[in-house]
Amino acid sequence: MWYKNFPVLVDSFLFLFLIGSQLWSGNVCERYPGYKITTSRSVVVQRGLCAHVPCSFTIPSDKKLFKNVTGIWYRFSNDTGYTIASKNNPKLQTNGRFFLTGNVASGNCSYYIENPIPADMATYMFRFESGPLLFSYRDIEPYVNVTELTDRPTISTERLVDGKEVTLTCTSPGRCRNIKPQFLWTGKITITKQKNYNKTYQDGSRTFYSSITFTPTQLYHKSPLYCKVTFKQDLITLVRKSLNIEYAPSMKIIIEGVDTNDTNSVIVMEGDTITLRCIVNSNPKASIYWYKDDFVVNQTRSYQTASVLLANVTPSDAGRFQCFAGNEHGVINATVHIIYYGIPLDGFPGEASEDSFLYKYRNIILPATIVPVGLLLLLALLVFACWRKRQNKLKSAEVSDTLKK
Numbered sequence: 001m002w003y004k005n006f007p008v009l010v011d012s013f014l015f016l017f018l019i020g021s022q023l024w025s026g027n028v029c030e031r032y033p034g035y036k037i038t039t040s041r042s043v044v045v046q047r048g049l050c051a052h053v054p055c056s057f058t059i060p061s062d063k064k065l066f067k068n069v070t071g072i073w074y075r076f077s078n079d080t081g082y083t084i085a086s087k088n089n090p091k092l093q094t095n096g097r098f099f100l101t102g103n104v105a106s107g108n109c110s111y112y113i114e115n116p117i118p119a120d121m122a123t124y125m126f127r128f129e130s131g132p133l134l135f136s137y138r139d140i141e142p143y144v145n146v147t148e149l150t151d152r153p154t155i156s157t158e159r160l161v162d163g164k165e166v167t168l169t170c171t172s173p174g175r176c177r178n179i180k181p182q183f184l185w186t187g188k189i190t191i192t193k194q195k196n197y198n199k200t201y202q203d204g205s206r207t208f209y210s211s212i213t214f215t216p217t218q219l220y221h222k223s224p225l226y227c228k229v230t231f232k233q234d235l236i237t238l239v240r241k242s243l244n245i246e247y248a249p250s251m252k253i254i255i256e257g258v259d260t261n262d263t264n265s266v267i268v269m270e271g272d273t274i275t276l277r278c279i280v281n282s283n284p285k286a287s288i289y290w291y292k293d294d295f296v297v298n299q300t301r302s303y304q305t306a307s308v309l310l311a312n313v314t315p316s317d318a319g320r321f322q323c324f325a326g327n328e329h330g331v332i333n334a335t336v337h338i339i340y341y342g343i344p345l346d347g348f349p350g351e352a353s354e355d356s357f358l359y360k361y362r363n364i365i366l367p368a369t370i371v372p373v374g375l376l377l378l379l380a381l382l383v384f385a386c387w388r389k390r391q392n393k394l395k396s397a398e399v400s401d402t403l404k405k
């Protein structure tokens with residue numbers, strides 16, 4: 001309680017007396033020419049953080065301040081002023097959150113607030129005492145507003161490339177003197193090294209950093225990475241970064257219009273309509289091209305996909321189709337052989353309709369039948385040859401038998 005503290009009590013009475021004597025009647029500026037304070041009328045400080053507030057004051061030019069002048073910041077509560085911070089008067093106490101940092105003798109009333117509590121939200125007033133010369137500045141009484149912690153840490157924006165080790169740095173908000181934030185990183189990546197450090201400035205304030213080293217992989221593209229900063233148990237702020245990991249292209253070929261899973265070679269027939277799609281996965285976006293026998297072919301592109309349409313296939317559509325994709329991290333290609341099968345559908349045994357079993361599965365049946373049929377023919381030939389040979393042998397045997405008889 002404030003009344004248990006004698007210096008504060010004395011000071012408060014003195015303070016009230018001064019307010020009464022100086023200000024009960026009218027405008028300060030008019031009544032006290034030469035006494036002027038320049039500072040912000042309102043200040044916002046986030047919990048856990050701090051604010052450096054510039055402030056300066058003047059006295060009439062015919063007066064002078066002693067070197068040992070006392071500067072005091074008061075806080076108003078219930079119409080009473082309490083000493084909050086002072087310079088050059090060890091009897092006056094400070095609350096440990098509000099500091100008078102300016103050199104009062106040279107007219108500097110700058111103050112600094114760190115790690116405020118909600119009760120610090122109040123109106124403040126500056127006053128100096130220099131021997132017989134004393135003055136309370138009432139034309140600006142700054143209002144200090146204490147808000148929730150909303151500033152967030154920031155994560156540096158290094159380029160992330162699959163397989164390339166990288167170091168990211170998280171910077172805590174605030175440049176304060178006494179707070180000591182703790183860092184916690186979370187994410188899917190495997191951190192191989194972490195280093196926490198700070199930079200100290202001339203005025204004693206510090207910025208805190210935490211650096212992590214890891215090797216990005218494509219697997220974690222778009223996964224979140226968090227940097228959490230804890231000032232006190234209940235004062236936490238964090239930032240989420242979605243990892244943009246760059247990687248070389250990979251590709252997948254899809255062939256529409258034929259029922260096959262073999263994208264290396266496809267058998268087509270007169271009148272077929274097929275589409276070759278080259279679907280690429282890469283970051284950043286790759287350039288994609290289809291070539292036919294080493295010449296660029298007509299193709300359409302949508303995001304990360306290039307397609308070639310072969311409508312009403314003719315023998316000239318047969319050939320070697322290749323899809324190439326590349327970005328700055330790599331290139332890749334895939335080849336599809338389009339084989340034209342000469343037998344028109346009508347000549348094909350069985351139903352020639354488009355949904356017939358034979359039509360649908362020709363890419364399996366044709367390669368599967370051509371070879372065995374060939375083998376069978378060969379076998380038949382061999383058998384025939386053997387039979388002829390045997391016949392000849394029998395004939396000659398008959399002849400010799402006849403001769404013997």
Ligand SMILES: *[C@@H]1O[C@H](CO)[C@@H](O)[C@H](O)[C@H]1NC(C)=O
Pocket residue numbers: 066067068069131
């Ligand atoms: C401040 O300095 C003045 C003259 O320099 C001196 O007269 C006065 O006693 C000093 N006051 C204190 C509190 O030291």
Ligand SMILES: *[C@@H]1O[C@H](CO)[C@@H](O)[C@H](O)[C@H]1NC(C)=O
Pocket residue numbers: 077078
């Ligand atoms: C101000 O007065 C109210 C009631 O009048 C009291 O509850 C509160 O504690 C007082 N504040 C201070 C800082 O003394």
Ligand SMILES: *[C@@H]1O[C@H](CO)[C@@H](O)[C@H](O)[C@H]1NC(C)=O
Pocket residue numbers: 056101102103108109110
């Ligand atoms: C007033 O004091 C503060 C804190 O020491 C300092 O940062 C600022 O530069 C000073 N202002 C002037 C005008 O000297």
Ligand SMILES: *[C@@H]1O[C@H](CO)[C@@H](O)[C@H](O)[C@H]1NC(C)=O
Pocket residue numbers: 044145146147
């Ligand atoms: C304090 O600041 C917050 C956010 O800027 C604002 O919403 C609120 O009204 C302010 N409070 C006062 C008393 O000025």
Ligand SMILES: *[C@@H]1O[C@H](CO)[C@@H](O)[C@H](O)[C@H]1NC(C)=O
Pocket residue numbers: 179180197198199
């Ligand atoms: C700031 O860094 C210095 C040197 O790296 C270290 O000695 C000091 O403990 C750090 N301060 C805090 C508050 O972590």
Ligand SMILES: *[C@@H]1O[C@H](CO)[C@@H](O)[C@H](O)[C@H]1NC(C)=O
Pocket residue numbers: 259260261
């Ligand atoms: C292609 O593969 C899928 C699944 O792997 C299978 O269901 C389908 O029957 C296959 N089609 C052909 C023509 O082999």
Ligand SMILES: *[C@@H]1O[C@H](CO)[C@@H](O)[C@H](O)[C@H]1NC(C)=O
Pocket residue numbers: 298299
């Ligand atoms: C390329 O395809 C488009 C439509 O797909 C067509 O209008 C155009 O004539 C084709 N160009 C060539 C050279 O075949």
Ligand SMILES: *[C@@H]1O[C@H](CO)[C@@H](O)[C@H](O)[C@H]1NC(C)=O
Pocket residue numbers: 332333334
């Ligand atoms: C296509 O890719 C293969 C490896 O998959 C590579 O050996 C070949 O050189 C590539 N062809 C061209 C023309 O780049």
